[in-house]
Amino acid sequence: MSWIQILTYLCGAIFIVAFATKLLKYATMPMHVRWELYPIPHEGKHKSYGGSFYEEIDHWKNERHKDHLAQYMFMLPEILFIKALYEDNRSLWYWSFPFHMGLYLSIAGLAFLAIGAILQIMGLPSSTALGSLAQSLTILLGVVGYVLGTIGVVGLVIKRMSDPELSEFSAPIDYMNLIWLGAIFVTGFLVWLKDPGFGISRDYLVSIITFSPMKDQLTGMHYLNLLLFLSFFAYFPFTHMTHMVSKYFMWDKVKWDDNPNIGDPGVDAKIKTYLGYPVTWSAAHIGAQGGKKSWADVATENPWAKKE
Amino acid sequence: MKPEEISKSAEQLVDLNPAKFATLPPPYENYKESPLVQLSDDQKTRWEHSLDGVSALTLPKPQTPEEEEQLVASFLLGLEKLLTKENNWTFLQPLALSLEYCAKCQTCAEACPVFEASGRQDIYRPTFRADVLRKVAKKYLSPGGKFLAGFRGHDIELTWDLVARLAELAYRCTLCRRCASVCPVGVDNGLINHELRKLFSQELGIAATEIHEKGSVKHLKFGSSTGMTTAAIGDIIEYLEDDIEEKIGRRITIPLNKKGAEILLVHNAGEFMSWPENPMSFAILFDAAGIDYTISTELAGYDGVNYGLWYDDVQFARVAIKHLEIARELGVKKIVIGECGHAHKALSVIADRLLPGEQMIPRESSYTLLWDIVKSGKIKFDPSKNDFPVTLHDPCNIVRLMGIVKPQREILKAITPPGRFREMTPHGVANYCCGGGSGFAIMSSGNFTDWKIKLSGRKKLQQMLGAFQGEMDPEIKKMVCAPCSNCKGQIRDLMQNYEVFEKTGIWYTGLVEMMVNAMVDQDAPFVEWPSDEEDDDM
Numbered sequence: 001m002s003w004i005q006i007l008t009y010l011c012g013a014i015f016i017v018a019f020a021t022k023l024l025k026y027a028t029m030p031m032h033v034r035w036e037l038y039p040i041p042h043e044g045k046h047k048s049y050g051g052s053f054y055e056e057i058d059h060w061k062n063e064r065h066k067d068h069l070a071q072y073m074f075m076l077p078e079i080l081f082i083k084a085l086y087e088d089n090r091s092l093w094y095w096s097f098p099f100h101m102g103l104y105l106s107i108a109g110l111a112f113l114a115i116g117a118i119l120q121i122m123g124l125p126s127s128t129a130l131g132s133l134a135q136s137l138t139i140l141l142g143v144v145g146y147v148l149g150t151i152g153v154v155g156l157v158i159k160r161m162s163d164p165e166l167s168e169f170s171a172p173i174d175y176m177n178l179i180w181l182g183a184i185f186v187t188g189f190l191v192w193l194k195d196p197g198f199g200i201s202r203d204y205l206v207s208i209i210t211f212s213p214m215k216d217q218l219t220g221m222h223y224l225n226l227l228l229f230l231s232f233f234a235y236f237p238f239t240h241m242t243h244m245v246s247k248y249f250m251w252d253k254v255k256w257d258d259n260p261n262i263g264d265p266g267v268d269a270k271i272k273t274y275l276g277y278p279v280t281w282s283a284a285h286i287g288a289q290g291g292k293k294s295w296a297d298v299a300t301e302n303p304w305a306k307k308e
Numbered sequence: 309m310k311p312e313e314i315s316k317s318a319e320q321l322v323d324l325n326p327a328k329f330a331t332l333p334p335p336y337e338n339y340k341e342s343p344l345v346q347l348s349d350d351q352k353t354r355w356e357h358s359l360d361g362v363s364a365l366t367l368p369k370p371q372t373p374e375e376e377e378q379l380v381a382s383f384l385l386g387l388e389k390l391l392t393k394e395n396n397w398t399f400l401q402p403l404a405l406s407l408e409y410c411a412k413c414q415t416c417a418e419a420c421p422v423f424e425a426s427g428r429q430d431i432y433r434p435t436f437r438a439d440v441l442r443k444v445a446k447k448y449l450s451p452g453g454k455f456l457a458g459f460r461g462h463d464i465e466l467t468w469d470l471v472a473r474l475a476e477l478a479y480r481c482t483l484c485r486r487c488a489s490v491c492p493v494g495v496d497n498g499l500i501n502h503e504l505r506k507l508f509s510q511e512l513g514i515a516a517t518e519i520h521e522k523g524s525v526k527h528l529k530f531g532s533s534t535g536m537t538t539a540a541i542g543d544i545i546e547y548l549e550d551d552i553e554e555k556i557g558r559r560i561t562i563p564l565n566k567k568g569a570e571i572l573l574v575h576n577a578g579e580f581m582s583w584p585e586n587p588m589s590f591a592i593l594f595d596a597a598g599i600d601y602t603i604s605t606e607l608a609g610y611d612g613v614n615y616g617l618w619y620d621d622v623q624f625a626r627v628a629i630k631h632l633e634i635a636r637e638l639g640v641k642k643i644v645i646g647e648c649g650h651a652h653k654a655l656s657v658i659a660d661r662l663l664p665g666e667q668m669i670p671r672e673s674s675y676t677l678l679w680d681i682v683k684s685g686k687i688k689f690d691p692s693k694n695d696f697p698v699t700l701h702d703p704c705n706i707v708r709l710m711g712i713v714k715p716q717r718e719i720l721k722a723i724t725p726p727g728r729f730r731e732m733t734p735h736g737v738a739n740y741c742c743g744g745g746s747g748f749a750i751m752s753s754g755n756f757t758d759w760k761i762k763l764s765g766r767k768k769l770q771q772m773l774g775a776f777q778g779e780m781d782p783e784i785k786k787m788v789c790a791p792c793s794n795c796k797g798q799i800r801d802l803m804q805n806y807e808v809f810e811k812t813g814i815w816y817t818g819l820v821e822m823m824v825n826a827m828v829d830q831d832a833p834f835v836e837w838p839s840d841e842e843d844d845d846m
């Protein structure tokens with residue numbers, strides 16, 4: 001096995017472990033108090049102006065209907081077209097959109113490269129109809145993605161540097177991240193020029209999937225692109241670029257979490273656990289006694305009550 | 309200005325220039341804004357004011373370097389606690405997410421009324437205080453935080469200057485969460501500010517006097533943040549009954565502590581003192597509609613406010629639990645919350661996961677109940693009695709943060725003649741805060757009053773004037789319906805400062821007052837205008 005194959009497994013493992021750890025960290029945090037923000041799409045079309053169940057008399061007596069489809073219909077343009085940015089920050093969207101679209105398309109291209117590799121392992125190389133379809137999609141999505149991504153990166157770097165409102169709040173690392181991604185897009189494009197059917201890349205992926213030695217020798221450009229990509233892959237989960245995590249949690253678990261407390265045993269058990277947590281806040285009015293008191297204690301005490 | 313500059317040693321970080329403040333619509337297009345009231349030299353020597361020359365907290369300056377160090381250390385310790393589940397299970401997840409993820413796109417800044425009104429002062433950007441906190445957390449609390457801190461963008465110096473300025477900065481945001489509603493990655497800078505206030509209060513005992521000592525402490529000590537005692541509330545209710553009799557020629561009994569009543573009605577007790585016509589209107593409407601309700605005279609039971617919502621989870625929980633206990637003891641089926649925005653959100657939304665389900669009592673908005681009354685036809689309204697242009701203010705807590713948008717609009721449409729009601733731009737969930745949110749309406753220490761009128765309220769003033777353009781003749785009386793006690797307080801202060809009624813004929817009132825004004829059974833007009841008083845004096 002070559003060093004580049006070992007590096008691929010290593011970076012893949014780092015990505016999976018680090019990303020899973022991150023997801024787990026947020027997923028296992030205590031259920032917070034409600035902090036929703038309207039409009040909430042699952043309230044349905046008839047409440048699309050931002051209405052909630054609080055508009056109904058005796059709302060707790062009504063059966064709750066959540067319009068999950070409306071939620072997906074909201075998320076789709078948000079993820080694909082970054083609708084919020086389009087509506088509220090158009091000048092940035094002009095660059096952010098091609099950048100993100102470039103990322104999505106090149107990831108989709110990579111997925112089709114993997115599908116092509118699997119087909120090849122199954123005896124359906126690119127000379128077969130199915131293999132050739134996978135190959136065509138790899139080329140189309142990958143190349144368009146690289147071009148769009150590069151345009152986006154160049155635009156974003158220039159915008160971030162030239163707009164004082166953005167440059168004031170940007171650090172060298174922000175530029176580095178963008179340029180790094182840009183380098184992946186550009187070298188990806190150059191790989192395509194050297195390897196127009198992505199045949200060498202696919203063979204490499206076959207060797208990774210089957211844990212076997214590589215058939216073809218990778219070109220220098222393949223190596224460069226791979227090194228840039230793999231290192232970024234391993235680095236990515238440690239950065240704030242994983243904002244799809246916040247997008248999921250902040251929407252689904254915060255802004256749209258309007259589930260009322262109606263005595264669900266699971267929710268009750270959680271609340272009871274939290275009320276038992278020790279409090280160590282130091283301000284005198286809390287009266288936490290350095291953790292001797294729990295939330296239930298401090299919340300039910302009234303330090304100013306008249307002593308009977 | 310970069311967030312790192314908050315540690316800069318300087319007498320004052322920013323000078324607020326009124327010439328740069330956002331302009332106002334006619335008839336204020338040539339209005340020359342006066343400079344912000346300055347603190348006296350004596351106050352300057354005593355209070356921290358090095359952020360923007362404003363002191364909302366009258367925070368005493370530490371006397372020795374040791375005291376400064378101690379406060380800085382406490383701040384860091386507090387930040388650490390804020391990030392633990394034991395000390396902050398209530399908000400840990402959204403806080404941790406908001407601190408970790410910010411794409412630095414500044415979309416939120418465009419949505420912030422304070423930032424815009426100030427003429428785009430960097431210190432008021434929603435991201436500014438969030439970024440300071442984020443950088444301190446990264447550099448001082450995360451493993452290897454100091455490694456390449458400059459390159460990674462969090463090389464900030466944690467000094468007393470930073471802490472003192474951040475304490476004041478926590479009180480330059482109304483927690484309206486307009487910024488959060490536009491952030492493309494879901495970051496909630498309003499929440500970060502809320503958490504910052506908690507850190508200061510819960511660890512260092514630093515909070516605005518009006519919301520802590522004179523607010524939630526009084527609430528728990530005497531029964532109301534107004535200082536109104538349990539002994540006094542009975543008399544006050546009697547006065548209201550007298551006033552109702554005087555106004556409508558009929559005595560109505562306001563039920564007190566009625567066990568087994570259907571509804572416990574909770575008002576913001578500030579209404580009893582500043583706008584008694586509001587609880588009076590509720591009494592008139594509920595009586596006419598045959599609503600079975602009661603008001604409590606128990607400690608905290610007659611004051612629905614909960615200032616802890618703005619700065620302290622423990623104070624919040626203490627008051628919310630009292631409200632729920634009182635309702636349980638009375639055996640009511642639901643609590644109905646009067647015209648108070650933060651009381652709505654506190655008791656309905658935030659308190660919802662404070663206790664196990666079986667200890668909860670359903671809570672309902674008075675808007676919803678009032679709409680139900682209108683729909684029921686139990687009260688006859690004559691819209692022509694409200695024959696003046698009307699616009700509606702959306703209290704953030706009830707609208708953007710609770711999703712109650714339609715009932716108040718439907719009511720207004722039912723009680724005003726066609727064409728009289730017009731929306732502000734923008735409105736509903738995209739509304740702007742009155743500028744008195746998060747406690748500002750009741751805060752008046754140092755020179756803060758001037759700041760909240762000229763800056764946090766500026767956007768609302770623009771909107772109110774904007775709604776009546778073309779009808780600015782002061783002879784045409786126009787009404788802003790503001791169904792929230794704190795919003796009314798802020799709007800009152802805005803109107804006084806800019807002499808809005810005198811110059812434009814725009815005044816303000818609550819929703820129930822307008823409902824009573826339109827009742828067929830009501831002979832004399834119920835809604836009062838400042839010019840009525842002048843007429844009476846003549």
Ligand code: SF4
Pocket residue numbers: 409410411412413414415416417435490491492493494495496497
């Ligand atoms: S809109 Fe969101 S991501 Fe953009 S700067 Fe503001 S908080 Fe950060």
Ligand code: SF4
Pocket residue numbers: 419420421422423433434480481482483484485486487488497498501
């Ligand atoms: S919560 Fe409102 S006032 Fe505070 S930063 Fe956000 S938009 Fe501005």
